[in-house]
Amino acid sequence: MTLERDSMNNEYTIGFGEVGHVHVAGAQEALEWFAFALSDECRLKTVYRDKTPVRGTIEKKTRDGWETVNETVVMLPLFWRPKRIETKQNKIITSAGDS
Secondary structure, three states: OEEEEEOOOOEEEEEEOOOEEEEEOOHHHHHHHHHHHOEOOEEEEEEEEOOEEEEEEEEEEEOOEEEEEEEEEOOOOOOOOOEEEEEEOOOOEOOOOOO
């Protein structure tokens, strides 16, 4: 994970892996996203075409499974290359009731 601040636009960018990222307007929102990313309520799903990451999906855990909260797509048409999906999750901050 990365956290960058653009002082010209007063914007923060939280990077998730190779492709996924979100832009937020203030420090408080950046901190909330960062904490979310460290929790077991968040996971990153990355789609590769061969070895090239082409889509990063940030998902939030719900009662019914996982819901997309942000998606970043690389506009690179590599559809002929083999597709592979990796899912990564931090469990530094766990939900109440989880062991």
